[in-house]
Amino acid sequence: MFYPFLLFLLHITMASAADLRYGYYAKACPKAEFIVRDVMKKAWIREQRSAASVMRFQFHDCFVNGCDASMLLDDTPNMLGEKLSLANINSLRSYEVVDEIKEALEKACPGVVSCADIIIMASRDAVYLTGGPYWEVKLGRLDSLTASQKASDAVMPSPRSNATYLIDLFSRFNLSVKDLVALSGSHSIGKGRCFSIMFRLYNQSGTGLPDPAIDPRFREELKKLCPPDVDQNVTKGLDATPLKFDNQYFKDLVSGRGFLNSDQTLFTTPQTREFVMQYSINQELFFDDFAKGMEKMGDLQSDNPGEIRRNCRVANQHHGNTVWES
Numbered sequence: 001m002f003y004p005f006l007l008f009l010l011h012i013t014m015a016s017a018a019d020l021r022y023g024y025y026a027k028a029c030p031k032a033e034f035i036v037r038d039v040m041k042k043a044w045i046r047e048q049r050s051a052a053s054v055m056r057f058q059f060h061d062c063f064v065n066g067c068d069a070s071m072l073l074d075d076t077p078n079m080l081g082e083k084l085s086l087a088n089i090n091s092l093r094s095y096e097v098v099d100e101i102k103e104a105l106e107k108a109c110p111g112v113v114s115c116a117d118i119i120i121m122a123s124r125d126a127v128y129l130t131g132g133p134y135w136e137v138k139l140g141r142l143d144s145l146t147a148s149q150k151a152s153d154a155v156m157p158s159p160r161s162n163a164t165y166l167i168d169l170f171s172r173f174n175l176s177v178k179d180l181v182a183l184s185g186s187h188s189i190g191k192g193r194c195f196s197i198m199f200r201l202y203n204q205s206g207t208g209l210p211d212p213a214i215d216p217r218f219r220e221e222l223k224k225l226c227p228p229d230v231d232q233n234v235t236k237g238l239d240a241t242p243l244k245f246d247n248q249y250f251k252d253l254v255s256g257r258g259f260l261n262s263d264q265t266l267f268t269t270p271q272t273r274e275f276v277m278q279y280s281i282n283q284e285l286f287f288d289d290f291a292k293g294m295e296k297m298g299d300l301q302s303d304n305p306g307e308i309r310r311n312c313r314v315a316n317q318h319h320g321n322t323v324w325e326s
């Protein structure tokens with residue numbers, strides 16, 4: 001007999017702090033890592049910057065209630081998510097690459113691979129595609145049921161941050177000073193907006209003057225690109241080789257050519273300076289420490305319940321603690 005309101009129980013994937021392991025999808029979706037790499041590669045060929053933009057997702061996801069793809073959720077009438085938070089609005093981009101990866105995975109193995117794991121795999125692949133290191137990733141994360149703009153605003157650092165603040169922030173996530181400097185090396189790829197450096201160019205710390213740590217020639221370049229009345233969405237590479245993952249970022253910091261205040265301060269602050277100097281002359285060391293830092297950051301988890309989303313932008317329909325579908 002057909003009951004129009006009959007609902008079928010699909011999944012009850014309410015779990016917390018999932019156990020992460022290597023080869024997690026080996027049985028349930030053996031091609032998962034291959035599919036992610038393939039779609040990420042196609043996106044990168046289409047637009048090279050997308051590698052940087054996707055890799056940045058890992059940071060913005062994992063720092064806000066753990067790596068749970070909360071930052072991928074669109075706002076709903078009942079929920080202000082993270083997309084419009086201070087650090088993300090007009091800045092995070094390439095969400096469509098994750099959508100494409102998810103679509104391909106849903107075709108191959110429906111309901112198996114979480115969006116949170118997609119971010120971790122795609123970030124790793126993005127770094128490798130642009131010339132950086134490769135590392136194995138632990139998988140088995142669940143996707144959050146909700147997201148919070150407030151939670152993002154409370155945690156994500158501003159480009160004005162200095163190294164002392166960042167050391168403290170990262171330590172709250174079990175990340176060391178070395179991890180902070182190595183992970184900041186992510187700015188070896190990608191771009192930043194004038195918006196993120198206007199204060200540095202014209203009014204550092206309320207002085208009405210530019211940041212004295214900027215190399216004078218570089219300061220003139222930046223002022224030309226970002227005059228006071230500029231459209232603040234104009235962008236520039238975060239280092240001199242923004243399409244290549246290398247240690248140029250650290251060389252730039254040593255010569256006062258860091259784009260963000262948070263970058264340059266890693267060189268001007270004694271606690272972080274030594275790491276910057278080492279990475280600027282030893283790319284292998286940077287690559288090793290960067291990969292270790294990404295793995296540690298990927299381990300961040302919350303105790304909140306989770307699920308495998310069918311669409312990375314929306315939580316599956318929830319009624320109480322159960323996932324139902326008509």
Ligand code: HEM
Nearest residue numbers: 052053056059091157158159183186190191192193196262
């Ligand atoms: C240490 C503290 C950090 C601060 C304060 C910071 C801040 C920023 C800012 C302000 C931008 C430019 C945004 C804009 O102007 O629209 C940016 C870009 C970027 N960030 Fe960070 N970031 C930090 C750490 C990280 C980490 C740990 C990662 C990844 C592991 C990361 C990856 C990136 C990437 C790849 C871009 C370029 C994205 C693109 O081109 O679309 N950042 N970051």
